[in-house]
Every structure is written in C-alpha cells, then in structure tokens.
Amino acid sequence: MSEQSSDGKLTTLEAGLMALAPRSAGIDRDYLFYHAGRAAARGGRGVWPYTTALMAALAVGLGWVAVHRPQGAPGLDSVEPRIVYVPIERPAPVPPTLASARQGPKSGRPDYVDRSSAREQEQMLRLREQVLFMGVDALTTANASSGPEISAGLDPLLGLPATVLDEPGRNLLKGL
C-alpha cells in the first residue's frame, strides 16, 4: 500500500527524514517517573477511600441522631412489659320463662331441666365450676365432710334435677 511497501525499501526522502531526530529536550524523565509512581500509587487504592468516607458520614449521622433525640422518647433499656387486664363479662344465667317452658320439647332440652328452679341452676353452675377448677377429688373430699348437702348437689352435676335420684340411686353413684 505504501510507497515503501510497493518497492520494498524506503525511498531516499523517507530515509532522509527518518534519519532526522525529533527535538524533544523538554521531556524530564525524573519528573515523569516520580509522578508516574505517585499516580500508580493513587490508582491502586481502590474503593477503600470511598468506603471510609461513607462509614464516617454514617457515624456522624448516627451520632447526630443520638444527641438530638427527644428526651421523652423511651430508650431500649427503659422499655418494660405492660400488662393489660381485660374484663370479661360472663353471661348471666337466663331464668326459665313461661314461654320457654311451653316451648320445652321444641328447644331440645328435657322437661326436668326447664322445671328446675333458678336457684338450683345457680348451684349447679357453681358446683360445675368448682369441679372444673379443683377436680372431682376435691368434690369427694367435700362430700366426706358434709354428705347430705353435697350428695344433693350431685344431681345437678349430672344434669338431673334434685328430685330424680333417690337415696339408693345416690349410693349407687357414689359406689361407682
């Protein structure tokens, strides 16, 4: 392609020009090597300066937040567990009404339950709670101390009115 490649050798003009040396007295090798070393050292630092700057900024920010935090704000060490008591209303036992007594067979409850008085129901509920809380053994101990009164209370526990079980029936149940 070129003149020198077409005939395989440099022309006289090219050879004469190449024999002339470019003037370059201004290149300072010491200056160049010194600054090249400094530039190479600066270039090898990587991301550490940026990471350090980021962490320093983060530390300053967190310190500023810690200093300027409101006084009323609770700290982590002052937080205590708080117990909240929630009142639960128990539904009152509904006394049997005349209408419910008439609708007894339709409501699915036996007749003798509807016929029991409100006092017996209250006593039955109290005994049921006692059994649920303290167990049947406590009821047996209580029976030993006061037999007739507690034995009369067994009937409501079984869902029966007090008049259903007679004395032999109660004794049979106690034997069980």
Added chain:
Amino acid sequence: MGPEQLGQLINAHAAALVLYARQWCAIPEDIVQEAFLKLVTQTTPPTSPIPWLYCVVRNRAISASRTARRRQRYEALAAAEAQPWLLPGEDSGLDAETASAALQRLPIEQREVIVAHLWGGLTFEEIGQLMGSSASTAHRWYMAGLTGLRERLGVACPSNPLMGS
C-alpha cells in the same frame, strides 16, 4: 506497567510523540508527559500501547491547542515556530531546519500522517483509526505529503531515477 517498560517506551517513542503533539500545540512535552502518566494509571493496560499513546496525545494536543488559541494564540505559535522540529541526523542528507520548515508548511492531515508513520512507526490502518478515516485515505495523505516535501526539499522522485541527484 513496570518502570522498565515505561522507560523503554519513553526512550523509544517520547521524541516522536513530542513531534506528533507539536503539530497542534506549543506545549508538546507536557502533553506527552500527561499521556505517559495516564498510561501508568490504567487499571487494564491497552493491548497496543503505542497507538494508544498517539491517540491520547492527539486528543490532548488538540484540546490544548484550542485553549491556547483562545489565550495566547500569537505568542505560542511564534514560540513554536521559532525552534526547528527536527535535529540533524548522522546519515541524513537533508538539512534539519529546511526539512522542519517544509514539514510545517504541509497541511495538517498530511503532516500528521507523515510524523505518525515515519517517526512513530504506526501502520496506515492504525493511523486511519487514529484520525477517524480509512487506511487508504491515510495512505493517500501520506503520499501527497511526501510529494509536497519532495518538491520543497528538491529531492528526486524515486520513480524517475534519472532525475535523482
């Protein structure tokens, strides 16, 4: 890049790079030094450092010439033209000052191709990439520049040996 390789590059190509940068600006030494410093700081060194250096020098020299043109245009050009670009050689039959003057009168693209090819050792493909043109265009500028130099220096055309001195 190690210091040995850097020293070899400076010894072999610094003068040609200065001559190349001198086509545009009056501070070619600074431009070449900055190019070498940029080469050292490259995390991944270029595969062809010499064309890379010429490219960096070219861009920076053109940028510096624009800045100097705005600031001290006449002083810089006068100072640059006061000193010859070439020094006398041992086996050269040409006068250095005459050759420098003839080279300076060439159009910039012909002058650039001649400097990059003769003193820089770049191929026409590399020069074409450097100048943003094709290799054939770079070769055409090179031949036109040689013709212009030949006319100014009075050197005979090699195709007609009878006219040679």
